[in-house]
Amino acid sequence: MLEIKKILLVGSGNVATHLGINLKKNNYIIEQVFSRNLDNAKDLAQKVDSDYTNKPKNIVKSDLTIIAINDDSIKDVIHYLPNIPTVHTSGNTNINILKNNFTNYGVIYPLQSFKKKMGLNLNDVPFLIEANSKDFENNLIELCSCFSEHTFHINSLKREKIHMAAVFACNFSNHMQVIAQEIMDDEKINYQLLIPLLKKTFSKFEEDPKIKQTGPAIRKDINVIENHLNLIQKDEHREIYKLISDSIIKTYDNTD
């Protein structure tokens, strides 16, 4: 196994910040932060007590490079980077993007949406790990285990599908609440009225969501569905209402 002690951190956003701080806390040395945005690089460098640069020619060779930048920029940045063991942190980018530039390469993907002001504890965050060799994979598992209790070996295709499932489970269900809020706002009713119901609905994620389903669609209550379709003011919302209600009806038709 490789000896990993010093790290080159590429990026200065939320993921880079969370990883950098947690690595430093666990006695890894962040040698340098490399970021296009020099102010952000400086900010993060101060937090992790490291050098920083926005100039490719000044990049240092470390034990491991962690690329924590947006998906689209990964293909551009790799041309600047030295051939040292290198990982990216993207849910949706194949490991092979790193294939031609590095001898040891891999992915450490934290299954969490990072916001600037969230707590820094990564203990509960699952890390999905992949590498081009068993040895390097073990390195990455050791690295991630220092701040997370949940590390999993997951290949690129599975990781992309998990990321897609997370988009449904989190982003799309949040948008359902955005639409609900819009409907309430149109009626000048406080959205907060729905909070007790939301809290009840989303109190037990451990339970099978299929068993928890309620509402007019699962009851095949066509009168209520028709009435709602008439009440909806935005065509876009009506289309969503129709499509999801149909999908709910189908889901329980197949299993009954």
Added chain:
Amino acid sequence: MLEIKKILLVGSGNVATHLGINLKKNNYIIEQVFSRNLDNAKDLAQKVDSDYTNKPKNIVKSDLTIIAINDDSIKDVIHYLPNIPTVHTSGNTNINILKNNFTNYGVIYPLQSFKKKMGLNLNDVPFLIEANSKDFENNLIELCSCFSEHTFHINSLKREKIHMAAVFACNFSNHMQVIAQEIMDDEKINYQLLIPLLKKTFSKFEEDPKIKQTGPAIRKDINVIENHLNLIQKDEHREIYKLISDSIIKTYDNTD
């Protein structure tokens, strides 16, 4: 104001059960449970220490009738009921369904989805109240205030729209998790892997969902969206993915 002490409970399902038990606990007398299903009527009658029947001719005259049955059956049952003050508990049924049969009529709608085995405390449940006179409305507010801290006067149209908003916020977002689970199951990955992310996403309902949105659509990350559309195996899920992503993109286009 009317004197309400004795209650005729029509229905023996979850709502009838929750209301009956809470009313009895607050010193109202459940005089009779009337339900098509005699076994259920008997079960509930034992819990609230009342008479029960499934025969229209045996229905007693009480101070108040509470109709807590499914929406479609309300129009049928009202023909059997005596002209005493009467309310239904439906989110989606206009108050006027009661107009021709009763002198005093109204609605008490608990904004909660009731499951058989949930706790019986209705303290946090908002009750949306409507009546055909101010006096009777005050009666109903007094009644509901005995078990809920949150009573609101809301007319039928607004109530129907709130119910519709709740379908989006709760039923539809739950279905997004059903789809996520299906995607994970297809990959033979444990759905529980998403739980930390779900908990983070749905920890603070008090926050504006519009501000909490994350994911590829709000970032207009067309590459990720395209990749997900390619990865999705079910046409139905692909259509939902497309429609909701478009809706997210539009939502933030208008406000930026």
